Amino acid sequence: MIALRQPDAVFSFADYLAWEETQTERHEFVGGVAYAMTGGKQGHHEVTANAFAELRRIYGDHCRVYSQGFKVRVRLGLDDRAYYPDVFVTCQPGSPDALYNELPCIVVEVLSDSTKRVDLGEKLESYTQLASLANYLVIDPNRSLVRVWRRATGWQEETFTGLDACIPVQCGEGFPDGVLNSAALYRNVFG
Numbered sequence: 742m743i744a745l746r747q748p749d750a751v752f753s754f755a756d757y758l759a760w761e762e763t764q765t766e767r768h769e770f771v772g773g774v775a776y777a778m779t780g781g782k783q784g785h786h787e788v789t790a791n792a793f794a795e796l797r798r799i800y801g802d803h804c805r806v807y808s809q810g811f812k813v814r815v816r817l818g819l820d821d822r823a824y825y826p827d828v829f830v831t832c833q834p835g836s837p838d839a840l841y842n843e844l845p846c847i848v849v850e851v852l853s854d855s856t857k858r859v860d861l862g863e864k865l866e867s868y869t870q871l872a873s874l875a876n877y878l879v880i881d882p883n884r885s886l887v888r889v890w891r892r893a894t895g896w897q898e899e900t901f902t903g904l905d906a907c908i909p910v911q912c913g914e915g916f917p918d919g920v921l922n923s924a925a926l927y928r929n930v931f932g
Contacts (some may be wrong), residue, residue: 751774752773752774752775752822754823756822760775766779769775769822770822771807773798778825782882784882784930785827785852789808789827790808791927792827792878792880793828793924796830796849800911800916800919800920803916804830804832805831806830808827808828809825809828811825812824812841813825813829813842813846815871817867817870822867824864824867824868826850827849827850827851829848843871846875846914847874847877847910848878850877850878852879858891860879862889864931865890868879869890874892876891876895877889877891885906886911887901887904887906887923904923905923905924906923908922908923
């Protein structure tokens with residue numbers, strides 16, 4: 742996904758939410774500025790759909806799994822941010838009218854050339870400030886490479902390569918631990 746800055750538009754978080762409701766495309770929000778999100782390549786969408794399906798298989802009976810169209814709000818002091826993760830899991834109750842979620846336990850971003858720097862920098866820094874987050878996964882759609890940061894390891898990066906990799910995930914105490922199979926994440930991507 743490519744982010745394009747909206748020129749000369751600085752918003753409060755409440756104004757951003759109201760403004761975005763009138764827009765035809767999605768916008769992430771950082772530092773009072775809205776950034777339009779554009780489409781991605783086929784591999785990006787395949788990996789996103791596969792990650793959603795696998796997380797839904799693991800957590801669907803206990804939690805909610807969302808893909809691309811629902812925002813996560815991150816509060817960093819006075820700086821409110823809103824991102825559209827490719828996939829996220831929350832095990833906290835929510836409202837059907839909510840415009841965003843603040844309590845994800847797992848966030849997944851699928852890399853693209855235009856967002857790699859943001860996904861591995863700004864978003865990593867932002868998401869790991871969420872008290873509810875247990876795992877942040879970044880998946881490369883061009884090769885079998887999954888990077889994982891976990892609260893339990895002090896946010897140390899773990900790397901999983903190859904289609905035989907098994908990637909442990911968890912949403913915290915009281916919820917089942919799971920394993921993502923790399924072959925399932927990359928189904929229909931390489932050939």
